Amino acid sequence: MRRLILSLCLLAFSTTIVAAQQYELVLEGGRVMDPETGLDGVRNVGIRDGKIARVSSEALSGRRIVHAGGLVVAPGFIDLHQHGQDLESQRVKALDGVTTALELEIGVPDVAQFLKSKEGHSLIHYGTAASHAAARAQVFGAPLPAEPATTHAGIPEILPKSGPATDQPATPEQIESMRERLRAELDAGGLAVGMGIQYTPGATRLEVIDMFRLAAERRLPVYTHARSTGRAEPGSSVEAISEVIGAAAITGASLHIVHINSTCLRDSLECLSLMEGARARGLDVTTEAYPYIAGMTSINSALFNPGWREKLGISYGDLVLPDTGEHLTKERFDELHNSSTTYGVLIFANTQEVVDKVIPHPLVMIASDGAKGHPRNAGTYSRVLAQYVRDKGTLTLMDALRKMTLMPAQMLERSTPAARQKGRLQEGADADIVVFDPSTIRDQATFEKPMEPSTGVHYLVVGGTLLVDEGKVVPDVYPGHALLGPGKIGSGKGL
Numbered sequence: 391m392r393r394l395i396l397s398l399c400l401l402a403f404s405t406t407i408v409a410a411q412q413y414e415l416v417l418e419g420g421r422v423m424d425p426e427t428g429l430d431g432v433r434n435v436g437i438r439d440g441k442i443a444r445v446s447s448e449a450l451s452g453r454r455i456v457h458a459g460g461l462v463v464a465p466g467f468i469d470l471h472q473h474g475q476d477l478e479s480q481r482v483k484a485l486d487g488v489t490t491a492l493e494l495e496i497g498v499p500d501v502a503q504f505l506k507s508k509e510g511h512s513l514i515h516y517g518t519a520a521s522h523a524a525a526r527a528q529v530f531g532a533p534l535p536a537e538p539a540t541t542h543a544g545i546p547e548i549l550p551k552s553g554p555a556t557d558q559p560a561t562p563e564q565i566e567s568m569r570e571r572l573r574a575e576l577d578a579g580g581l582a583v584g585m586g587i588q589y590t591p592g593a594t595r596l597e598v599i600d601m602f603r604l605a606a607e608r609r610l611p612v613y614t615h616a617r618s619t620g621r622a623e624p625g626s627s628v629e630a631i632s633e634v635i636g637a638a639a640i641t642g643a644s645l646h647i648v649h650i651n652s653t654c655l656r657d658s659l660e661c662l663s664l665m666e667g668a669r670a671r672g673l674d675v676t677t678e679a680y681p682y683i684a685g686m687t688s689i690n691s692a693l694f695n696p697g698w699r700e701k702l703g704i705s706y707g708d709l710v711l712p713d714t715g716e717h718l719t720k721e722r723f724d725e726l727h728n729s730s731t732t733y734g735v736l737i738f739a740n741t742q743e744v745v746d747k748v749i750p751h752p753l754v755m756i757a758s759d760g761a762k763g764h765p766r767n768a769g770t771y772s773r774v775l776a777q778y779v780r781d782k783g784t785l786t787l788m789d790a791l792r793k794m795t796l797m798p799a800q801m802l803e804r805s806t807p808a809a810r811q812k813g814r815l816q817e818g819a820d821a822d823i824v825v826f827d828p829s830t831i832r833d834q835a836t837f838e839k840p841m842e843p844s845t846g847v848h849y850l851v852v853g854g855t856l857l858v859d860e861g862k863v864v865p866d867v868y869p870g871h872a873l874l875g876p877g878k879i880g881s882g883k884g885l
């Protein structure tokens with residue numbers, strides 16, 4: 391009996407010791423919000439081994455305690471559409487609450503090279519699609535550089551310059567070579583097939599369908615920038631959205647249409663209703679938007695092939711160079727469009743009214759399309775929280791968080807089971823967490839100062855490591871890991 395009491399005492403003592411040191415990090419007393427379960431209450435969050443180990447009303451102890459009273463504790467934001475993969479861009483993304491930023495719209499020219507270059511050197515989680523545009527450029531004998539150089543205004547060289555590789559139709563043999571290249575890129579860890587159809591106008595409807603077939607064969611989604619913009623037929627945005635919905639229906643591939651705001655402009659709500667119709671018929675079609683009236687792209691790309699002014703309903707003066715604020719003239723446009731250097735250009739083609747209707751729409755996820763030169767790189771998420779949740783009141787905080795966390799995580803689940811652990815503030819989920827002040831969070835980036843970091847994110851946890859501490863990025867920590875597609879996970883190298 392005495393021995394039993396003694397061992398019970400010992401057990402109690404050792405449990406106390408364990409409890410006292412249980413967590414590496416504790417976020418204490420914050421307003422914990424999880425869009426999947428609907429949890430919205432004051433809790434303590436215990437983090438260990440890169441995971442959320444405990445979400446509790448009880449006091450938790452740990453090596454580091456972060457006092458989160460008055461702050462929101464939510465899953466870190468997941469950006470499905472981020473071109474700027476450099477450290478400077480990752481730094482401003484972190485201060486905007488982003489813990490995962492993926493290049494899925496276009497994809498990088500060489501998946502293996504990209505993943506190798508990021509390993510151990512990434513602030514936040516990363517990943518990429520296999521690029522149809524790069525495969526096409528290669529097949530046409532004009533390959534893109536494997537390591538996209540940061541060029542003028544920070545636009546990475548992921549798009550081919552307008553020319554035969556973008557404008558000519560491919561032979562059946564060339565299409566088969568593209569498919570082979572994409573299979574190899576998916577085997578290297580690509581999460582999806584990325585297709586910027588507007589940047590490869592020579593791709594026929596059949597070439598597009600053949601790429602969707604390849605994605606379907608791998609049970610992976612297609613992320614696409616659709617073929618065209620505007621109201622003029624043929625080639626309206628409604629036609630472009632119908633084309634990719636048709637390709638999804640024909641092949642069975644899941645479809646994610648990027649930036650519905652900039653593809654459909656004043657017909658954005660019409661395009662959303664096409665997607666609602668497709669979804670009601672059982673198709674897997676999703677979309678995203680960013681909260682700005684201007685877009686940005688490479689000025690020597692095929693998007694600016696003849697006819698662009700009529701399609702976009704704008705003229706030379708609506709194109710603006712990011713670093714200087716210079717509005718273009720016809721002469722200046724011709725010079726830059728024909729240059730072999732890739733210049734980024736801002737395109738002012740949308741209205742605030744359209745953007746204000748698109749962002750709160752229930753189908754729309756938030757994604758930035760970010761790269762240096764455009765404020766969406768640094769400000770997208772804080773801007774939605776400041777403008778739509780706080781100022782206009784057209785979104786609840788929980789719905790905004792859903793668009794930034796759970797919805798993109800669920801989209802990513804089509805590519806990797808690792809995404810089931812993301813976008814959730816739950817026990818067992820990855821410890822990717824943003825802690826922000828909902829009453830002050832605000833974007834600071836402008837078209838004049840596009841890399842100005844947002845304010846209001848007090849802490850950011852990436853894979854269990856504090857990357858932002860008391861509003862500052864912690865130097866010399868690189869907690870970002872790769873999100874890999876099944877080609878690589880199958881070989882046992884998944885996250």
Ligand SMILES: [Zn+2]
Nearest residue numbers: 495615648649
């Ligand atoms: Zn795009």
